Amino acid sequence: MNLQSTLRRRLAERRERHLYRELKTLAAAPGPAARVDGRELVAFSSNDYLGFASHPAVIAAQQSGAELGAGATASHLVNGHLQIHAQLQDKIAEVTGREAALVFSSGYTANIGTICALVGRGDTVVSDKLNHASLIDGARLCGAASLRFAHSDLDALERQLGRAAETDGNILVAVDGVYSMDGDCAPLAGIAALCRDYGAWLMVDEAHGFGVMGSESLPAAGSVAAAGLGQEDAPVVMGTLGKAAGNAGAFVAGPRELIDYLVQFARPYIYTTGMPPAVAAGGLAATELMQREPQHRARLRGNIDHFRARAAELELPLAKSASAIQPLLLGCEKTVMSVAAELQQSGFLVGAIRPPTVPAGTARLRIALSAAHSEEQIEGLLEALAESLSAQKAASA
Ligand SMILES: *Cc1c(COP(=O)(O)O)cnc(C)c1O
Numbered sequence: 166m167n168l169q170s171t172l173r174r175r176l177a178e179r180r181e182r183h184l185y186r187e188l189k190t191l192a193a194a195p196g197p198a199a200r201v202d203g204r205e206l207v208a209f210s211s212n213d214y215l216g217f218a219s220h221p222a223v224i225a226a227q228q229s230g231a232e233l234g235a236g237a238t239a240s241h242l243v244n245g246h247l248q249i250h251a252q253l254q255d256k257i258a259e260v261t262g263r264e265a266a267l268v269f270s271s272g273y274t275a276n277i278g279t280i281c282a283l284v285g286r287g288d289t290v291v292s293d294k295l296n297h298a299s300l301i302d303g304a305r306l307c308g309a310a311s312l313r314f315a316h317s318d319l320d321a322l323e324r325q326l327g328r329a330a331e332t333d334g335n336i337l338v339a340v341d342g343v344y345s346m347d348g349d350c351a352p353l354a355g356i357a358a359l360c361r362d363y364g365a366w367l368m369v370d371e372a373h374g375f376g377v378m379g380s381e382s383l384p385a386a387g388s389v390a391a392a393g394l395g396q397e398d399a400p401v402v403m404g405t406l407g408k409a410a411g412n413a414g415a416f417v418a419g420p421r422e423l424i425d426y427l428v429q430f431a432r433p434y435i436y437t438t439g440m441p442p443a444v445a446a447g448g449l450a451a452t453e454l455m456q457r458e459p460q461h462r463a464r465l466r467g468n469i470d471h472f473r474a475r476a477a478e479l480e481l482p483l484a485k486s487a488s489a490i491q492p493l494l495l496g497c498e499k500t501v502m503s504v505a506a507e508l509q510q511s512g513f514l515v516g517a518i519r520p521p522t523v524p525a526g527t528a529r530l531r532i533a534l535s536a537a538h539s540e541e542q543i544e545g546l547l548e549a550l551a552e553s554l555s556a557q558k559a560a561s562a
Pocket residue numbers: 270271272273274276297299341345370372373405406407413414415
């Protein structure tokens with residue numbers, strides 16, 4: 166078959182199923198204010214949880230970082246590793262309470278690179294069914310046997326660990342710390358205890374935990390610290406710099422040997438151009454702010470609590486999430502698309518999440534809260550939501 170006609174047919178099929186995705190082109194990214202098609206909207210769809218993508222200190226750091234060169238000009242192992250990268254890695258290790266850290270170009274490649282470096286043929290990866298696509302792809306690509314367990318179900322995890330333990334290979338348990346489409350936290354203390362019992366290695370994806378939660382002594386370290394786990398219990402931690410840190414890129418943090426090993430064996434680290442110095446400088450400034458300015462985290466917390474309290478009063482279909490990710494499960498793709506379109510009409514940009522990103526029948530609006538949102542903006546969104554959902558209900562009754 167001809168290339169274009171094959172692709173046209175597949176695209177048409179996707180449209181028919183209400184699964185076709187459209188790019189929204191924004192005039193500028195940062196802040197809760199987004200200009201789309203000439204209109205100013207309030208975005209509740211970004212992962213800029215602390216507002217750092219528009220923080221003057223972060224932007225200034227990026228600008229001065231660019232003076233070190235617009236690009237790293239080579240891979241890290243050739244000549245693309247600068248002092249600014251080393252400083253960023255040291256700061257991340259400090260904030261996460263780990264011996265060392267390594268930066269990657271993205272969270273997607275950090276997950277794939279780390280899983281493929283750590284396990285392969287003869288080993289087993291055990292994954293939560295709702296893991297992020299990058300963990301799933303890593304498990305597929307690495308060549309190890311892949312076992313999955315029902316979302317956050319410790320009994321199901323133990324059954325899979327029992328199966329994996331019948332082989333001689335190593336076992337890697339990979340989970341999201343905070344689930345990106347549901348906002349709930351993994352039961353990390355229980356997972357770590359099972360990993361200890363079965364001699365499995367625990368890898369936690371902190372894309373949505375880093376910077377926004379932690380423990381008393383490591384307040385920005387992420388969900389692993391919030392669950393009271395140290396390096397012994399959770400030896401492989403991946404976090405991104407494109408979400409709460411407001412920049413781009415990612416890291417793996419853990420024992421010194423893990424980091425030395427990844428430099429040798431993580432192919433997406435080795436065979437790619439180093440992180441641009443401006444991005445490293447921006448990431449460093451953001452990570453320092455996570456330590457120095459706890460008020461951003463506190464404001465986010467206040468916004469989450471306020472949103473949940475008001476949404477409950479308005480009887481919106483809230484999920485069990487204590488994080489910045491507050492999904493409203495509507496189920497049907499068409500309803501999700503039409504509510505999202507109405508919200509956009511009312512001035513709010515909200516993520517409409519459909520399969521295959523989430524399981525069939527669980528299409529949802531993904532509302533992401535930020536420290537940068539004002540109380541009025543949250544109130545405005547809630548009112549528009551309540552109105553749109555009751556109109557939907559009336560139309561389907
Ligand atoms: C966003 C995300 C990633 C990928 O990170 P990028 O830096 O955007 O490539 C990985 N895991 C989870 C859970 C994410 O939400």
